[in-house]
Amino acid sequence: MELLEVLRRRRSVRRFKPLPIPEEDLEKLLFALQRAPTDASAQLYSVLRVRDRALRDAVARLSGDQEHIRQAAEFFLLLADVHRLERLLEHRGQKMAAWPRTALHFAILDAGLAGAYLALTAEALGYGVCFIGGVLDGVEALVDLLGLPPGVLPVAGLAVGVPDEEGPPRPRLPRALVVHEDRYRPYAEEDLEEAYRAMAPYSRVGDWNRVLRLYFAEGGRMEKREAPYGRALSRQGFDPDLPRGAGFYSLGGLIGEALEEARGVLFRKGEAWLEREGEAFRGEGRPGEALLTALRKARGEVPDWP
């Protein structure tokens, strides 16, 4: 099918026929994945093809129990991956620089682009696809389940299979609200009303705000994802203030937790002290690292100490 026609007709598919994807098509999908452009040739992504049925079931459970993850012929987990790059540098005797935020930026983009190329190719071949951001619901358990090393982080899943549903393409915002010219144009109240009008068919009851509220307003799904995602980021080495493996949402989160257990926290250059009644625990290094050690000492988690 012609590319523009694929784009005109495409919609996410959430019901699949119990049919496999033949090897030659799978080959095309993985070829497309790897043809995506990538910053500085680095290919800061990996894809994990979840084949084992029990594992697929576990991934589905950790991803909001979405049945289409189980049903789809194939399920790919798109991963931001700077682990391979670090290994490549090490292999030539070089140490990777500290660039956790920029690494995350480009690795997520690389994973997204590669996934989009695969997805579009699948749709052009007549398959249905659905991206799965729900993988962030149980992201910490997913890291354990799939044995993801530091430097590797789930970005999204991608379910691909033979579609068992049809329907019209879903609406999009008016172009003028998305495409700015020369300067960013501020949104007027009428623009926002127009946005809700255009997107109304997205919701069964004709109210797009219900969807936005469910995900993005206070108490919504994204808010629930935030803390586990932050902990996974620091655990996987993408937090500039915390050492790899820390598993705290942020340095602020660590300070907050330390203060729950102590009278006070004192930072000095190269060290942090955690004070309790009658005892104090010292850690060394940058603030996050030092405080984490002090807290672990206070909790008795540091072997050979005191």
Ligand SMILES: Cc1cc2nc3c(=O)[nH]c(=O)nc-3n(C[C@H](O)[C@H](O)[C@H](O)COP(=O)(O)O)c2cc1C
């Ligand atoms: C990053 C990302 C995450 C998504 N996560 C999910 C998901 O967890 N479950 C799901 O059923 N659809 C998911 N979707 C599909 C979107 O809901 C869908 O693309 C959007 O509603 C627009 O509909 P359309 O793709 O049919 O045009 C996701 C899409 C993207 C790009």
